[in-house]
Amino acid sequence: MTLAQPEARPYHHGDLSRALVEAARRILETDGPAALSLRAVAREAGVSPAAPYHHFKDKGQLLDAVAHEGWVALDAALMKARQDSDDDRRRMTNLGVAYVTFARDNPALYRVMYDCSRDKDALPDQMKEEGAYCQVRNTIAHAAGDGVSEIDLELATIAAWCAGHGLAEMSGFKQFESLKALLGGEEAFLKAVFDHLGMFAKFDRG
Amino acid sequence: MTLAQPEARPYHHGDLSRALVEAARRILETDGPAALSLRAVAREAGVSPAAPYHHFKDKGQLLDAVAHEGWVALDAALMKARQDSDDDRRRMTNLGVAYVTFARDNPALYRVMYDCSRDKDALPDQMKEEGAYCQVRNTIAHAAGDGVSEIDLELATIAAWCAGHGLAEMSGFKQFESLKALLGGEEAFLKAVFDHLGMFAKFDRG
DNA sequence: CATGTTATCTAAGCGTTGTTCAGATGGATC
DNA sequence: GATCCATCTGAACAACGCTTAGATAACATG
Numbered sequence: 406m407t408l409a410q411p412e413a414r415p416y417h418h419g420d421l422s423r424a425l426v427e428a429a430r431r432i433l434e435t436d437g438p439a440a441l442s443l444r445a446v447a448r449e450a451g452v453s454p455a456a457p458y459h460h461f462k463d464k465g466q467l468l469d470a471v472a473h474e475g476w477v478a479l480d481a482a483l484m485k486a487r488q489d490s491d492d493d494r495r496r497m498t499n500l501g502v503a504y505v506t507f508a509r510d511n512p513a514l515y516r517v518m519y520d521c522s523r524d525k526d527a528l529p530d531q532m533k534e535e536g537a538y539c540q541v542r543n544t545i546a547h548a549a550g551d552g553v554s555e556i557d558l559e560l561a562t563i564a565a566w567c568a569g570h571g572l573a574e575m576s577g578f579k580q581f582e583s584l585k586a587l588l589g590g591e592e593a594f595l596k597a598v599f600d601h602l603g604m605f606a607k608f609d610r611g
Numbered sequence: 612m613t614l615a616q617p618e619a620r621p622y623h624h625g626d627l628s629r630a631l632v633e634a635a636r637r638i639l640e641t642d643g644p645a646a647l648s649l650r651a652v653a654r655e656a657g658v659s660p661a662a663p664y665h666h667f668k669d670k671g672q673l674l675d676a677v678a679h680e681g682w683v684a685l686d687a688a689l690m691k692a693r694q695d696s697d698d699d700r701r702r703m704t705n706l707g708v709a710y711v712t713f714a715r716d717n718p719a720l721y722r723v724m725y726d727c728s729r730d731k732d733a734l735p736d737q738m739k740e741e742g743a744y745c746q747v748r749n750t751i752a753h754a755a756g757d758g759v760s761e762i763d764l765e766l767a768t769i770a771a772w773c774a775g776h777g778l779a780e781m782s783g784f785k786q787f788e789s790l791k792a793l794l795g796g797e798e799a800f801l802k803a804v805f806d807h808l809g810m811f812a813k814f815d816r817g
Numbered sequence: 818c819a820t821g822t823t824a825t826c827t828a829a830g831c832g833t834t835g836t837t838c839a840g841a842t843g844g845a846t847c
Numbered sequence: 848g849a850t851c852c853a854t855c856t857g858a859a860c861a862a863c864g865c866t867t868a869g870a871t872a873a874c875a876t877g
Contacts, residue, residue, distance in 0.1 A: 421854085446836080452817075452855070454836090455857080464836090514706060526785050560807045561807045564804045565808075568774045571773030572770075575776060579731075584762075587762070597766050598769055601766045601770040602808060627825080648864085649863080650862075659828075665824075797841090
């Protein structure tokens with residue numbers, strides 16, 4: 406993370422677009438999503454409130470850029486989790502745990518990622534080609550073998566993704582704290598829930 | 612739905628709290644969550660912008676009231692779905708379909724429900740006692756029989772709930788439209804995804 | 818019935834937000 | 848060196864959440 410904070414103040418501010426996105430992520434991490442106003446971002450970047458409009462059409466477009474960075478980071482996290490495991494079933498669970506962990510570690514960013522995806526015609530790029538979504542599908546495909554149909558594969562991926570997203574959003578609910586403690590921590594809790602989801606039921610049975 | 616819209620304008624406006632919540636739901640349904648400002652609610656209810664503050668501490672508390680109505684409505688929807696089915700497994704699927712359908716039919720309200728629950732110490736009442744959450748747990752308990760432990764039951768409920776919530780949030784993504792059409796409609800799509808989730812894997816195997 | 822108390826509502830205002838626009842600034846091009 | 852164009856600023860607008868002071872009407876008490 407190369408923070409280019411208040412290092413003097415250049416003439417025209419070399420690369421504002423990037424500085425703005427970084428400022429946004431900084432605010433997001435420290436003060437939460439509620440504090441993420443365009444003016445605050447401009448303030449953090451050290452420019453006037455109108456400056457961002459020369460780089461982004463509106464606030465939404467800035468958030469889109471932030472969200473995109475989030476998807477890239479999630480991509481990397483899933484890639485790492487997939488490579489760190491050998492067994493098919495464990496790989497699937499690890500993928501799920503990595504997904505939820507990412508959401509838990511970057512809650513505000515995760516929120517922005519989905520808020521931006523909603524009400525858009527297409528899914529974010531990262532869920533289409535070479536992205537996180539495909540990583541999940543490929544993992545499932547590898548585990549399921551050749552006998553699985555294209556439709557079943559797609560459905561299983563969607564099911565797994567929805568389960569992960571649901572758990573990612575809800576695992577922060579404080580009502581679950583006691584259960585987590587009972588199971589021995591966050592990760593044990595996540596694994597237990599994923600185990601009960603039985604994403605592989607379809608293929609285990611058939 | 613007894614709308615008490617512009618029927619003259621009383622002296623002190625008989626029951627503003629209720630009128631405000633109804634106005635909020637009306638705005639939510641027609642203009643979406645982005646248009647839901649306190650001032651807009653007051654306008655819709657025909658009172659001054661400051662009037663709501665005599666009934667709700669702040670905007671968040673108004674949304675809490677709206678969210679509460681949402682949970683009650685979801686409760687009823689799940690109750691109906693549970694009674695309309697006899698077989699255990701089908702009952703579980705129907706419950707899931709009813710849940711997601713509710714979210715799809717009231718997307719803005721559903722959003723408010725979860726936005727209000729987040730960052731709160733406790734889950735909403737409706738997820739605790741006699742509420743939707745318990746309906747799911749009871750259904751699972753009935754299907755699983757006596758041999759299931761308390762922890763497994765809780766985990767299975769959480770798993771099912773997360774899957775439902777995830778699908779509820781994502782089933783609106785337009786990227787899935789083609790798959791939905793291929794499967795023959797929204798409900799067929801939902802059932803297919805739930806089938807691939809295999810919520811009962813744990814009990815089917817054991 | 819007159820009086821005072823209390824709940825409710827309005828009017829006006831503060832600080833903040835997203836966004837626009839006219840004008841200043843300065844790097845790049847001829 | 849004059850011109851051009853991207854970039855940035857300052858000021859402004861409407862709308863927002865929220866507060867305060869004061870009006871209004873229901874209610875309770877004498």
